Structure formats: C-alpha cells, structure tokens
Amino acid sequence: MPISASIKTNLYKDSVALMRIAQTALAREGVRRATLLMGTPANKQMLAQAGLLRADFEPARPSDLMIVIDAATDDALAAASADVVRLLEGEPRPQQAGQARENPPRSIAMARARGADAMLAQISVPGPYAAAEAMKALRQGLHVFLFSDNVPVEQERAIKSLGRAKGLLVMGPDCGTAILDGTPLGFANVVRQGNIGLVGASGTGLQEVTCQIHALGHGIRHAIGTGGRDVSAAIGGSTLHQALEILAADPGTRVIGIVSKPPAPEVAREVLERAARIDKPVVVLFLGADASVERLSPNLVPVATLYDVAAATVALADGSRLEAATRDDEASRSAEREAGRFASGQRYIRGLYSGGTFCTEAQLLWRGVGLRVHSNAPVDKDLALNEKVRGGEHTAIDLGADEFTVGRPHPMIDPGIRIDRIAAAAQDASTAVLVLDVVLGHGAHADPAGALAPAIAQAKAACAKNGRHLSVVTFVCGTEEDPQRLSLQQARLRDAGALVVASSTAAARLAGEIALCAAQEVTFAPAHGAAR
Numbered sequence: 408m409p410i411s412a413s414i415k416t417n418l419y420k421d422s423v424a425l426m427r428i429a430q431t432a433l434a435r436e437g438v439r440r441a442t443l444l445m446g447t448p449a450n451k452q453m454l455a456q457a458g459l460l461r462a463d464f465e466p467a468r469p470s471d472l473m474i475v476i477d478a479a480t481d482d483a484l485a486a487a488s489a490d491v492v493r494l495l496e497g498e499p500r501p502q503q504a505g506q507a508r509e510n511p512p513r514s515i516a517m518a519r520a521r522g523a524d525a526m527l528a529q530i531s532v533p534g535p536y537a538a539a540e541a542m543k544a545l546r547q548g549l550h551v552f553l554f555s556d557n558v559p560v561e562q563e564r565a566i567k568s569l570g571r572a573k574g575l576l577v578m579g580p581d582c583g584t585a586i587l588d589g590t591p592l593g594f595a596n597v598v599r600q601g602n603i604g605l606v607g608a609s610g611t612g613l614q615e616v617t618c619q620i621h622a623l624g625h626g627i628r629h630a631i632g633t634g635g636r637d638v639s640a641a642i643g644g645s646t647l648h649q650a651l652e653i654l655a656a657d658p659g660t661r662v663i664g665i666v667s668k669p670p671a672p673e674v675a676r677e678v679l680e681r682a683a684r685i686d687k688p689v690v691v692l693f694l695g696a697d698a699s700v701e702r703l704s705p706n707l708v709p710v711a712t713l714y715d716v717a718a719a720t721v722a723l724a725d726g727s728r729l730e731a732a733t734r735d736d737e738a739s740r741s742a743e744r745e746a747g748r749f750a751s752g753q754r755y756i757r758g759l760y761s762g763g764t765f766c767t768e769a770q771l772l773w774r775g776v777g778l779r780v781h782s783n784a785p786v787d788k789d790l791a792l793n794e795k796v797r798g799g800e801h802t803a804i805d806l807g808a809d810e811f812t813v814g815r816p817h818p819m820i821d822p823g824i825r826i827d828r829i830a831a832a833a834q835d836a837s838t839a840v841l842v843l844d845v846v847l848g849h850g851a852h853a854d855p856a857g858a859l860a861p862a863i864a865q866a867k868a869a870c871a872k873n874g875r876h877l878s879v880v881t882f883v884c885g886t887e888e889d890p891q892r893l894s895l896q897q898a899r900l901r902d903a904g905a906l907v908v909a910s911s912t913a914a915a916r917l918a919g920e921i922a923l924c925a926a927q928e929v930t931f932a933p934a935h936g937a938a939r
Contacts, residue, residue: 409484412461415472415495419445421531421554423594423850425472426816428494432476433821435490437483442475443491445533449557453809469533515540519547529592530579531555537580538562545569545577552592553579553634560641563634567645576653577646579634583610586617586630593632594819596848597888601626603720604660606650608638608667611762611846612694612713615884615911616666619717622886622909625724628660629653638670644678651678655685662723663689664716668767669696683707688723692716694764695771695786713768714912738917741906746839746924748876753839754925756780756918757832758803759825761818762884762911765844766805769915773801776919783808799837801922804828819846822858829859833866833877839925840878841866842918844911845896847885856883856896860903867904878921879905882914 420428425443432441442459444450446467454460454473464473474491478484512518515528528544530537534557541551545566553566558580570577578585578592584607585592589600596614598621607613610632617627631653633646647667654660663685670678675693682689683704690708692715708719708729722729756773760766763784770786780801781792792802805811806818806825818825825843832838843863845855852858863879870877881900885893897907908914 409478409481411474411476411478411484411488412463413474414446414463414467415474416468417470418472418495419470419532420472420495422556422817423531423554423820426820428491430816430821431494432487432490433816433823435478435483435487437479438476438487439479440475440477441487441491442473444473445469446471446473447533447535447557449534456810469535515543515547515549519549526550527552527587527592529554534558534580538566541566541577542569545573545575548573548575550576551578552585552632553577553582554593555579556581560636560639563636563642564645567637567642571645571649576631576649578632581636582632582634584613584630585632586627588629591849594846594848594850595630596621596884596886597890598886599626599888600628601724602628602659602661603664603724604628604654604657604662605630605664605666605716605720606633606647606654607631607665608633608635608647608670609694609764611844611884612666612668612692612764612768614846614848615713615762615765616664616716616720618884618886619714619910620721623717623721625721628657635668638667638674638678640671640673644670644674647674647678648681651681651685651689655687661687662720663687664720665689665691665693666713666716667692668694668764679707688720690716690719690723694767712772712912713764714910738908738913739920742917742920742924745876745878745906745921749839749925750836750875752837753875754922755799755835755837756801756803756840756842756922757828757835757838758782758842758918759828759832760803760805760842760844761807761825761846762844763805763807765884765911765915766803768911769842769918770803772912772915773803773919773922776923778919778922783810803842819851819855822852822855822862825859826862829862829866830869833869836873836875838877840880840918840921842914843879843881843905844914845881845883845885845900847883847889847891847893847896849890851891854891854896854899856891856899860899860905863900863903863905878918879903880908880914880918880921881905882908882911884911 429441447469527550529552531554537555567577583593598617631650637646654663773780781790782803783792784805785791883896887893
C-alpha cells in the first residue's frame with residue numbers, strides 16, 4: 408500500500424483551496440486518501456487521531472503544508488502526487504507581448520497602495536498569523552473578512568475591538584459566508600439584490616435564508632457573517648451588534664433578519680435590547696433558544712426555522728401581513744404514502760448533512776414532534792452519538808464536523824463520505840428515511856446532485872431487492888443563477904428517486920412526518936410554519 412508523506416515549507420493555501428486540490432487527487436483511480444493540511448498543532452493532532460501523522464511532520468510549522476497520499480499502486484501514487492504539485496504551483500498567468508511581468512503584492516500595505524479604492528481584505532492564513540494580518544488590514548482602513556480559524560479568543564477580542572474603534576467590520580474568524588452589496592465572499596450563493604439585510608452567526612444558515620428570500624422574489628442588501636464564536640460570552644456579540652448598527656443606519660435596508668445558533672444568554676439579551684431600539688422590523692432566529700422578544704418591542708418578530716426567517720422578512724419588506732402558516736395536506740399525504748410502503752421494522756430517520764445548521768434545525772423540529780434523535784452535534788447533550796448507538800435510533804450527523812474531514816475535503820466539496828454513508832444506511836433494515844442537503848454556490852462541488860444521484864438510486868434498488876422501501880428526502884440550497892443551477896440539481900435528485908422539497912425546513916418536517924406515520928403515531932402537525 409504505497410503512501411507518500413511530504414512537507415512544502417512556507418507554502419500557505421487556505422482550506423478551500425486545499426480541499427479542491429485533494430478532491431482532484433482523489434478523483435484518480437486507485438487513490439484512497441489525499442490529505443493536505445497546514446502544520447498547526449491542531450492539524451497534527453487530527454492527523455494523529457486518523458493514524459496519518461508521520462515522523463516527518465513533527466518539525467512542520469503552521470506556515471508549512473503537510474501532504475499525505477495513500478494509493479493502491481505506485482503509478483496511482485505518482486499520478487496523484489503530480490496533480491498535487493501542479494495545482495499547488497498554479498498555472499502561470501498569460502503575459503502579453505512587450506508587457507512587463509507584475510509581481511504580486513507581498514503585503515496588505517502593498518496591495519492597498521495598488522488598490523486605493525479597496526474597501527475590504529479577505530484573509531485566509533494560518534490561525535496563529537491571522538490576527539496580525541487582520542490588524543494590518545484594519546490599520547489600512549479596510550473591513551476584514553476573516554476566513555481563518557484556530558484564532559485564539561483573546562486575539563479575536565483584540566481585532567474586533569480595533570475594528571469597532573475604527574468603524575470597520577471584522578467578519579470572523581472562521582466566517583464562511585457573506586454578501587456585501589451584491590459581492591459574495593467565501594461560500595455564498597448568487598442571489599438578487601434587494602432591501603433585506605441579514606446578519607448571521609451561521610454559514611449554511613445564512614446561505615439558506617438568502618436563497619429562500621431569492622426564491623420568494625426578493626433580494627439581499629447585505630448578508631453579514633460574524634463567525635460562530637462571535638455570539639459566545641467571551642466575545643459578546645461584537646460583530647453582530649456592529650452589523651445591526653450598520654443595517655439600522657443603511658437607507659437601502661428596509662427589514663433586518665438575525666440568524667444564529669443559540670447565543671450566550673447575556674449576549675441574546677443585549678442583542679434583543681439593541682434590536683428593539685431599531686426603527687425597522689427585525690426578524691429574530693436563535694435556533695434552539697427562546698428569543699423571548701414579544702415583551703420587548705413590537706418591531707421584533709421571533710421565528711423558529713430558517714424558512715420562517717425568509718418568509719417573515721419578505722412579508723415585512725412587502726408591507727403585507729405576516730400570515731400564520733397552514734397545514735400542508737399534500738405533504739401529509741406524501742408521508743402516508745411513503746410510510747405505507749415500508750417493511751416491518753423500518754422506522755428510523757438517518758440525516759446525513761453537510762451543513763451543521765441544517766443538522767441543528769432538523770433535530771429541533773424532530774424533537775418538537777417527540778422524536779429522540781442522536782447526533783454528533785446534539786441539541787440535547789444526553790443524545791450524543793456514540794458507539795453504543797446503532798440501528799435502533801434516529802440519527803442526524805453533521806458530516807462537515809472535524810472528525811469527518813480529517814484527510815479529506817468538506818462534504819460540500821467532496822461527496823465521497825456521504826456516498827459511503829448512504830450505502831451503509833441502505834443496508835440497515837431499520838432505516839426508513841434518508842435526509843440529504845445539497846449546497847450550491849461559490850466554492851461548492853461543481854455537480855453535487857450528479858455525484859449523489861447514483862448512490863441514491865443504488866441504495867433504493869438495494870432496499871427493493873431485499874423487500875424494503877427507502878424514502879430519500881432532499882433539498883437543494885441554491886438558486887437558478889448559481890453555477891450548478893438549482894433546477895438541474897433538483898431534476899437529478901428526482902431522477903434518482905428522491906423526494907425533493909423546497910427548503911431545509913420542509914425536508915426536516917416531511918422526514919419527521921414519515922417517521923411518525925411509520926411508527927403509527929399521531930399525524931405530524933407543524934406548530935409554526937408548514938412544509939413548503
């Protein structure tokens with residue numbers, strides 16, 4: 408089993424670039440694993456846990472790139488290694504005759520001098536260096552989109568304090584998505600511009616809400632990501648507060664939406680008190696937390712799901728009345744039809760998510776109808792997924808978590824881990840429903856549904872061969888304007904036999920209703936927001 412382990416010194420690439428390079432190497436026949444990680448202590452620890460840490464990697468520094476390739480043959484190893492070297496070196500830019508070669512800027516100051524009208528620096532360097540680069544950008548008068556993770560919390564406080572003092576935004580660290588005046592940053596979708604402003608401590612959650620607003624015919628003024636740690640007690644919602652101030656003062660923003668996993672209680676109180684003083688409607692989603700906003704101000708609208716954020720902000724932007732959702736009878740009939748096809752013993756949901764926020768939302772919706780769901784990212788800590796949890800439980804797995812991405816790209820880029828999990832779930836005679844998210848947009852796989860469709864069809868066929876029916880509930884987070892095209896992705900999933908619904912909320916609700924019907928329990932009745 409040929410394995411190559413090497414270090415490229417002083418060669419930094421951000422995680423998205425490394426994921427794409429690894430994906431190219433993995434596409435080679437006979438390549439089992441391709442791992443490209445910067446030499447941080449955290450990355451070394453992850454490699455050790457995966458059994459991939461080599462003695463050669465001990466001297467690697469955070470600015471050094473560690474590369475491991477595992478292949479079935481020497482030829483496959485050589486071909487994959489050549490792919491990695493070629494992609495790391497990059498293709499030379501074409502040069503016109505007589506044109507002097509322009510050296511790339513080596514610092515933020517050099518880049519700032521060349522681009523006098525620049526307003527923002529996008530930073531993706533190793534965590535130990537990220538705060539210093541962010542400080543340099545702020546001192547140059549630039550807003551900061553900080554994609555880097557592994558930034559110490561005290562450094563995050565320092566750069567955000569400087570940003571606030573200078574009136575500049577610091578989005579991140581570990582900020583995956585933003586859209587500023589129509590310009591996408593990180594993982595983002597192509598959506599129309601409009602008068603709805605969003606702020607989110609949730610990457611895929613922000614993507615889903617922007618796409619649903621687009622689907623409802625409206626557009627985004629700004630979607631400001633904060634980084635997940637921003638709403639912790641240690642940071643105090645610094646960027647979230649600043650974003651609210653910006654959106655409140657912006658004449659182009661008519662309605663504001665907040666999308667976040669549960670903030671620290673004191674942060675939630677402060678955010679709600681600040682939002683209550685804004686003279687615009689503010690829709691609030693703290694996933695899994697009681698917003699308790701009714702008593703504060705009539706301009707605050709609490710909601711429970713990602714779809715509800717989109718529906719509420721659109722209704723308020725239209726100046727129309729926010730109607731309570733009604734029951735979706737067709738979804739109920741579909742659930743009953745699906746459940747009627749199951750064999751004895753089929754009753755459990757298997758959620759296989761690439762987006763952590765989708766995994767969280769699904770657990771909350773399923774908990775709301777009495778389903779106990781185990782997860783590697785549990786909403787209820789006593790339902791943590793462990794080796795004792797086997798087939799006889801509902802499960803929701805965030806496949807983008809660190810334990811699944813060591814040595815391979817994120818599932819939004821590389822579908823391999825989900826393909827394996829789909830096949831395994833189909834072999835489990837207790838599996839009734841698979842739930843899959845498909846995320847489009849910048850940085851995502853070029854054809855994610857096309858990659859998953861054969862696995863879905865094969866899983867359904869394998870179940871049918873054994874006298875069982877497999878329900879596969881899917882949704883696509885994206886738009887028709889995304890490079891992957893929403894309608895094309897949906898069609899590929901339908902052709903494979905999947906049920907395709909319009910939102911993450913609808914997918915979780917439908918899967919929950921199917922599971923309840925399979926267990927011959929009370930028909931699912933949404934408490935807030937019908938499946939759409």
